[in-house]
Amino acid sequence: MPRIFSNLLLAAAVLLGASFAPAVAQPLVDIDWAKANLGKPGIVFLDLRSGGGLTKEGYLKEHIPGAIFTDYAKDGWREKIDGVEGMLPPPEKVAKLIGSLGITNASHVVIVPMGRAAVDMGAATRIYWTFKVLGHDNVSILDGGYQAWAAVDEKTKQPINPIASGGAELPPTTFTPHFRKEMVIDRNDVKKAMEAGVPLIDNRPNDFYVGLTTSPVVKRAGTIPGAKSLQESWLTKNNGGSFRSKSQLQALYKQAGVPVEGEQITFCNTGHWASLGWFVSSEILGNKNVKLYDGSMAEWSQHPELPVEQKFKLD
Structure with missing residues (x-):
């Protein structure tokens, strides 16, 4: 009876959408x-x-x-x-x-x-x-x-998969956050990492990295000293909407001089491109020691005491 009762409880929990893990x-x-x-x-x-x-x-x-x-x-x-x-x-x-x-x-x-x-x-x-x-x-x-x-069949010229029009909504509900504060780092954490030699990965296009182009929200051109460049466009196939394979990504990381394991921090201008680098490192390559610097260069460049390296300047 105890085992049957336990099984009934498990079935009820599943039906109610609960989970034990x-x-x-x-x-x-x-x-x-x-x-x-x-x-x-x-x-x-x-x-x-x-x-x-x-x-x-x-x-x-x-x-x-x-x-x-x-x-x-x-x-x-x-x-x-x-x-x-x-x-x-x-x-x-x-x-x-x-x-x-x-x-x-x-x-x-x-x-x-x-x-x-x-x-x-x-x-x-x-x-x-x-x-x-x-x-x-x-x-x-x-x-x-x-x-x-939304791919289209070459012969019929019709969408292969179903497509709907009009709106779709779900009734509002409650979502309870369980904040992982260890995933969110600030400029002081990045400064300590820089001084300790932790790899810093700049996921912006190369013209931002070398300091030729500057985002309107970034106060000083260039990158964090010592950072490696791994452009966001490298991480998807032909700079498109599909991620590259694990083996291809490993080869690209090697080419960029970026490790595929161990501590590292990704950044960009505002934490958008850097999330691509974080996702690839953490979720595809499995490096759970990578962190995303949310403030990125938008925050870093606002503080004169923090160094910025401009690798190339035009007269």
Whole structure:
């Protein structure tokens, strides 16, 4: 009887959506997985094509059936803090946003980026990192993004996969954050790491790295002294919406002089491109000792006492 009672409790817990261990999803899912799991309870497709320039109107015209929309720039995923653009808001504030979208702590969130270029895949990795910081491991990214989902049959010229129009919404709910403070570092942590010789990885395009180009939110051109350059465009196939294989990434890291294990810190201008580097190192290559510097050069460059190296200057 005790064993039967225990089994009944387990079955009831499953039916109620409870779990006895935190759910851990695969970092990347492909189109076949998405098709097989479309419409299943507990799986939420989060349309993040706004990170690739799509408006809400564009989403209403076509999207993956059941996918809910969020605006990467406007909904509150990032905000200006202490004069620094693009920072992670307080955990409770982001949790309120997540709950308003109908996402619970039991939801498996599948982030759907545009999938045209590495830069919009960066929106997906940034939101993925945000979920991880809030203690939510049941999150994945659709490799190839919506571009892969919306592929057209060469003969019929019709979409291979189902596409819906109109809006899709979930009832607002409560999402409780479990903040992993060890994942969020500030400029003082980076300074100590720099002085200790911990590898610092600049995931911006090379013209930013050498100091030829400067973001409007960055006060001084250049990079953190000693940083290695590993451009975000290297991390996806042909700078597109699909990540490179593990073996290819390992070869590219070797070419860039970037280790694939051990402590390291990724950064960029505002923590967007750097999230791509963090995702590849942590989630694809399996280096759990990598951290993302949220403030990046936007914060670092605002403090005159912190050094910036400009590798090339034009007269």
